[in-house]
Amino acid sequence: xxxxxxxxxxxxxxxxxxxxxxxxxxxxxxxxxxxxxxxxxxxxxxxxxxxxxxxxxxxxxxxxxxxxxxxxxxxxxxxxxxxxxxxxxxxxxxxxxxxxxxxxxxxxxxxxxxxxxxxxxxxxxxxxxxxxxxxxxxxxxxxxxxxxxxxxxxxxxxxxxxxxxxxxxxxxxxxxxxxxx
Amino acid sequence: xxxxxxxxxxxxxxxxxxxxxxxxxxxxxxxxxxxxxxxxxxxxxxxxxxxxxxxxxxxxxxxxxxxxxxxxxxxxxxxxxxxxxxxxxxxxxxxxxxxxxxxxxxxxxxxxxxxxxxxxxxxxxxxxxxxxxxxxxxxxxxxxxxxxxxxxxxxxxxxxxxxxxxxxxxxxxxxxxxxxxxxxxxxxxxxxxxxxxxxxxxxxxxxxxxxxxxxxxxxxxxxxxxxxxxxxxxxxxxxxxxxxxxxxxxxxxxxxxxxxxxxxxxxxxxxxxxxxxxxxxxxxxxxxxxxxxxxxxxxxxxxxxxxxxxxxxxxxxxxxxxxxxxxxxxxxxxxxxxxxxxxxxxxxxxxxxxxxxxxxxxxxxxxxxxxxxxxxxxxxxxxxxxxxxxxxxxxxxxxxxxxxxxxxxxxxxxxxxxxxxxxxxxxxxxxxxxxxxxxxxxxxxxxxxxxxxxxxxxxxxxxxxxxxxxxxxxxxxxxxxxxxxxxxxxxxxxxxxxxxxxxxxxxxxxxxxxxxxxxxxxxxxxxxxxxxxxxxxxxxxxxxxxxxxxxxxxxxxxxxxxxxx
Numbered sequence: 001x002x003x004x005x006x007x008x009x010x011x012x013x014x015x016x017x018x019x020x021x022x023x024x025x026x027x028x029x030x031x032x033x034x035x036x037x038x039x040x041x042x043x044x045x046x047x048x049x050x051x052x053x054x055x056x057x058x059x060x061x062x063x064x065x066x067x068x069x070x071x072x073x074x075x076x077x078x079x080x081x082x083x084x085x086x087x088x089x090x091x092x093x094x095x096x097x098x099x100x101x102x103x104x105x106x107x108x109x110x111x112x113x114x115x116x117x118x119x120x121x122x123x124x125x126x127x128x129x130x131x132x133x134x135x136x137x138x139x140x141x142x143x144x145x146x147x148x149x150x151x152x153x154x155x156x157x158x159x160x161x162x163x164x165x166x167x168x169x170x171x172x173x174x175x176x177x178x179x180x181x
Numbered sequence: 182x183x184x185x186x187x188x189x190x191x192x193x194x195x196x197x198x199x200x201x202x203x204x205x206x207x208x209x210x211x212x213x214x215x216x217x218x219x220x221x222x223x224x225x226x227x228x229x230x231x232x233x234x235x236x237x238x239x240x241x242x243x244x245x246x247x248x249x250x251x252x253x254x255x256x257x258x259x260x261x262x263x264x265x266x267x268x269x270x271x272x273x274x275x276x277x278x279x280x281x282x283x284x285x286x287x288x289x290x291x292x293x294x295x296x297x298x299x300x301x302x303x304x305x306x307x308x309x310x311x312x313x314x315x316x317x318x319x320x321x322x323x324x325x326x327x328x329x330x331x332x333x334x335x336x337x338x339x340x341x342x343x344x345x346x347x348x349x350x351x352x353x354x355x356x357x358x359x360x361x362x363x364x365x366x367x368x369x370x371x372x373x374x375x376x377x378x379x380x381x382x383x384x385x386x387x388x389x390x391x392x393x394x395x396x397x398x399x400x401x402x403x404x405x406x407x408x409x410x411x412x413x414x415x416x417x418x419x420x421x422x423x424x425x426x427x428x429x430x431x432x433x434x435x436x437x438x439x440x441x442x443x444x445x446x447x448x449x450x451x452x453x454x455x456x457x458x459x460x461x462x463x464x465x466x467x468x469x470x471x472x473x474x475x476x477x478x479x480x481x482x483x484x485x486x487x488x489x490x491x492x493x494x495x496x497x498x499x500x501x502x503x504x505x506x507x508x509x510x511x512x513x514x515x516x517x518x519x520x521x522x523x524x525x526x527x528x529x530x531x532x533x534x535x536x537x538x539x540x541x542x543x544x545x546x547x548x549x550x551x552x553x554x555x556x557x558x559x560x561x562x563x564x565x566x567x568x569x570x571x572x573x574x575x576x577x578x579x580x581x582x583x584x585x586x587x588x589x590x591x592x593x594x595x596x597x598x599x600x601x602x603x604x605x606x607x608x609x610x611x612x613x614x615x616x617x618x619x620x621x622x623x624x625x626x627x628x629x630x631x632x633x634x635x636x637x638x639x640x641x642x643x644x645x646x647x648x649x650x651x652x653x654x655x656x657x658x659x660x661x662x663x664x665x666x667x668x669x670x671x672x673x674x675x676x677x678x679x680x681x682x683x684x685x686x687x688x689x690x691x692x693x694x695x696x697x698x699x700x701x702x703x704x705x706x707x708x709x710x711x712x713x714x715x716x717x718x719x720x721x722x723x724x725x726x727x728x729x730x731x732x733x734x735x736x737x738x739x740x741x742x743x744x745x746x
Contacts, residue, residue, distance in 0.1 A: 035213045037251055038289045040332055046364055046380045046416060047373075048332065069496035078596075082536070103306040104491035107425060107452035108521050111461020114421070115523035116539065127303035127313055135217035135249055135745045137316075141708070156708040156745060160638070160646040161673025 036149060037133040041098065041123040044110045049123055051130060058147035059092035060173040062166075064120075065131055065141045067101045068112050073140040076158035077118060080166075084119050087167050091174035095120045100139055102126050144169050144179070152179045212252030219316070220244040220742040223269055228736035231695055231717055238266040243276075245316075247283075259284035271723075271732045272319035273483075275348040282346060283323060294330040299323045302341055304360040304384040307489035308429040308448045308472070309410045312345070317723060318730050320483050321346055324356060335367025345476045345485055352476035352485055354390035378418035386410045388487060390478060395441065399562045400569050402441060408434040410446075410474060410488070426451040431472060435572070437481055438473035439513060442574030446471035448490060460524035465493050466517070470550055470577060473512035483730065493519040494588055495543040499606060499634045500683070501654040501663055504721035506612040506628055508547065508586045509729040514577075515585060517547035536596035544589045549582030549616070587611040590632075599640065606634040614659065625658035644673045655687075662687030677703040683719050709744040 038052040054061055066073035077097060080087075087093060097120040099109050106126055113122055125131055134143065137156075144153040144166070153169045155162065172179050221243045225236035242265060249258040260283040268276045285298030301323050303311040314321045326343015339360045344351040362382030366373050387409045395402045412429035431446035447470045454463040467490075474487040492510045494517075497503040522542045526533040555571035590608035597603070608631070615626045632654045640646045650667040664686050669679035683697040699716030720734040 035210070035251065037256070038254065038294075045366065045418070046378055047367055048335070048364070069498055071498050102491065103303075104493070105496060106306075107423070107454045107465060108463045108523075110421075110423065111454050111456045111463050111521070112523050113461075114456035115459055115461045115525050117459055117525065127301060127307075127311065129301070132301065133249065135215040135247060137217055137219060137743050137745060141745070154708045154745065156710055156743070157705055159671040159673045159677055159705070160640050161644040161671075164643060165674050 036145065036151070037130070039130050039133055041125055041130055043124070044113070044122050052149075054094075054096070054145070054149070056092070056094040056147070059094065060147070060170050061145040062093055062095045062170070063134075063143040063145065064095070064097045065100055065125075065136050065139045066097055067099060067139050068105050068108055069101070070139045072158040075160070076140050076142075076163065077120065078116065079160065079163050081116070081118060083163070083167070087170060088119075091170045093170050093174070096123055097121070098123045098125050098130060100125050100128055100131050142166060144173060146173050146179075147176070212250055212255075215249045215251075215746065217247045217249075217745045218245065218742070219744075220740070221269060222740045223735070224738040225270070225735060226737045228717065228734070231697070231720070231734040231736065233734045233736050234270060236270065241265075241267050241269050243269050243272060243316075254289040255286075256288065257284075257286040268319065270735055271730060273348070276319060278349050280349065282349065283321075287328075292332040294328075294332075296328040296330075297326075299325050299346075300328050300341070300343075302328065302339065302358075303489075304339070304358065304386070305382060305412060305414045306427050306450055306491055308427055308450070309384045309386040309412045309474075309488055310341070310356070310358050310360075311487075311489035313489070318483070320730075322486055325351055326356075335364035337362045337364075345487070347476070347485055354388050354476040356386065356388050356476065356487060358384065358386040360384035376420050378416070378423075380416040381414070383413045384411070386474075386487065388474070388476060390476065392478070395435070395478070397441060398569070399560065399567055400572075402435060402572070404435060404478070405433055408432060408474075412448075421456045422454070424451075424453045429472070431474065434474065436473065436475060436478040438475065439471050439574070440570075441572065442471070442570075443572050444471055444574040446473075448472045450491065459527055460522070462523075463519075463521045465519045465521075467491075467493050468516040468550075469510075469512065470514045471574070493517045493547065494545040494586065495519075495521070495590060497590075497608075499632075499636075499650075499652060501652045501665055502590075502606070502608050502610075502632050502634070504719075504723060504732075505654060505663065506610060506614075506617070506630065507722050507729060508588070508612070509617055509722075511547075511549070511585065511616060514550040514552070514582075515547055516550060516581070517545060517586075519543070519545040534595070535598065539592075539594040541592045542590070545587070546584070547586040548584050551578045551580040551582045552576065553578070583613065583616075584611070585613045585616045601640075602638040604634070604636040606632075606636075608632040608634075628656055628658045630654055630656035630658075646671050646673075657687075660685060660688055660693075675705055677701075677705070679703075681716075708746065710742070712739070712741040714739040714741075 036051050040048040040050050043049055066077060099122060101109055103126050140158045142155045143151050146152045152173060169179050224240050227235060244263045245260055247260040259281050261281050263279040264276045265279060267274055283299040285296055285300060287296035301312045312322045312324050323346050324341060324343040328341045330339045341358045344355055362380060365379045387407055389407050393404055395404055410429060410431040412427055414427035416425040427450050429448040433443040433445055435441040435443055450467045452463060452465040469490055472490060476485040476487055490510045490512060492508060494508045524540050526538040528535060528537040532538055552575040554575045555573055557568040557570055559566050560569045588610045592606040594604040610630050612628045614628060634652045637649045638646060648669040652665040654663040656662055663683060665683045667679060667681040671677040679701045681699045685694050688694045697717040697719045699714060701712060701714040704711045715738045718735045721732050722729050723732050
């Protein structure tokens with residue numbers, strides 16, 4: 001009986017260790033992998049898109065926060081546009097540009113985007129619901145989501161040359177490699 | 182007995198841990214924690230030349246930490262704020278203090294979303310309700326209470342109930358609101374396949390503010406304790422054409438903002454837009470009459486605003502265009518028009534070159550309403566006949582009142598090759614400083630100015646780039662002409678160094694022709710950004726979304742950090 005009890009305790013201790021390590025891993029996991037919130041945003045046609053249900057067949061997704069009045073944002077999206085065809089062919093990326101323009105600028109977004117012939121999917125976040133939920137302060141702010149729907153990389157601001165870093169991250173994610181945040 | 186208990190305990194622990202161990206690896210995640218932190222700290226030095234206010238505390242700080250947790254459908258969050266010993270110059274001093282004003286918890290289940298605690302919400306364009314945060318303005322009017330949202334196949338309903346943030350306390354009044362919207366394109370599959378799009382919505386907001394009477398002079402006004410605002414909106418589209426509009430009506434709401442009149446308020450917004458290949462146009466019109474809604478009748482400035490009226494002018498970002506004579510929405514009454522045209526001369530064409538040529542043209546004009554103040558009434562008070570204002574206030578005609586603002590601007594961007602890019606902008610503006618009270622009033626009530634900008638970027642190699650910006654504002658009125666120059670060197674992905682100078686070259690008083698040099702270093706690390714600046718900041722107006730605050734002149738060292746994880 002004592003032996004059994006001892007054995008049980010030993011097993012329990014082993015299990016406890018396992019649980020603790022899982023807990024530790026999970027806490028670290030909290031910081032490493034962020035899942036997307038269940039928020040519905042409208043596209044330019046007024047249709048709802050649920051952010052938590054975004055999919056791209058296991059290939060990377062980019063969520064980029066921008067605004068029509070934000071110069072670095074427009075510069076970033078223009079610069080990415082130059083190489084977009086190539087990078088999309090290579091990585092299969094789905095690129096979503098979320099405009100945080102308020103209702104003052106909302107009617108201008110579609111004409112603005114069409115005039116630039118941007119190849120991105122555009123979503124509207126006029127009262128910054130998704131922006132707040134993803135803890136974004138200022139645009140531009142870019143997130144890369146891997147094939148499992150996890151946020152694996154993010155970047156704040158844009159200066160010329162930053163797009164090469166983003167492309168490299170997308171290539172790694174497309175190959176299934178881990179990305180240093 | 183002891184043994185049995187030990188055995189039972191061991192069994193229970195074993196059982197529970199076994200089950201957790203079974204479940205945990207599958208989930209492999211205890212939820213998602215994201216956060217945002219920001220620090221703005223400034224060391225102020227005396228500078229009588231630019232009339233910088235004296236700051237006895239020397240160093241002031243605004244900072245915050247926001248934590249946001251999600252696990253499945255459950256979410257919760259809180260924000261700690263710290264403004265000590267006082268908020269930075271220009272931010273309302275009533276923010277002084279520290280604490281956790283904003284906290285919330287809620288859950289989402291199949292399109293249902295329930296929030297308890299603090300939340301931000303907007304109905305339609307914001308004419309009836311908008312709670313939002315603009316940290317740089319020192320503006321935060323979130324609602325503390327309860328919210329339910331439900332979304333099903335293009336039908337969205339929202340209900341809110343709560344009090345509004347008032348610096349470190351809550352409004353005395355309570356807000357109750359309902360909003361509904363139907364997107365027929367999502368609701369009816371047939372329509373989704375057609376070229377037509379239609380969304381119809383409406384909202385009702387009712388505010389309860391205690392207090393039945395207000396004494397002004399010899400008058401005792403009976404106040405409506407419950408004030409209702411209602412609005413209807415529509416968005417209709419055919420292929421690349423979209424027409425949208427919203428009309429809102431407010432029942433009598435005497436307050437300090439409208440000089441305690443009982444006239445109902447109205448607000449109307451209409452916009453039409455069309456997008457073709459490589460071009461797009463948006464035209465907007467609006468008319469606002471007595472539409473200032475607040476949670477406290479006595480509140481003025483940016484305090485306790487319930488609604489938000491979008492402005493109808495371009496949101497400029499070039500320094501001199503954005504912060505010297507910006508337009509602020511006149512909630513008391515205004516009417517205006519705007520046209521915004523964007524087009525790109527396509528890549529590959531003779532003029533467009535390899536990268537195309539972007540052109541943006543924008544024009545807007547705003548007038549006041551043509552009002553007739555109703556004649557005063559004769560009231561007998563203690564044997565004397567006294568004149569008191571007619572409490573309906575005024576009547577309006579369809580004509581234009583006095584002009585408030587006018588802005589015409591054209592911006593051309595040309596990328597010559599992978600290395601060189603040039604943006605030039607010309608703007609002509611006319612502003613009525615009597616109305617735009619946030620601006621410093623010089624001796625001239627009207628300002629007519631021409632602004633020119635050249636913004637040149639040279640990408641030296643993949644990581645290094647240099648940017649030169651030259652701006653000029655020419656005017657004979659107010660503080661006269663300005664010149665600005667900026668050089669910025671960026672070394673991706675981490676460093677950016679810039680030097681800027683603004684010079685009030687044309688100030689009517691020669692001794693006030695002052696330089697405002699400012700140097701900055703920025704270090705960027707993923708989603709963390711550190712900034713250090715030293716120099717003079719010009720007094721001006723900071724506007725975000727049509728809400729403005731005056732920024733006083735300052736001299737000193739500024740440290741800023743913003744980080745998201």
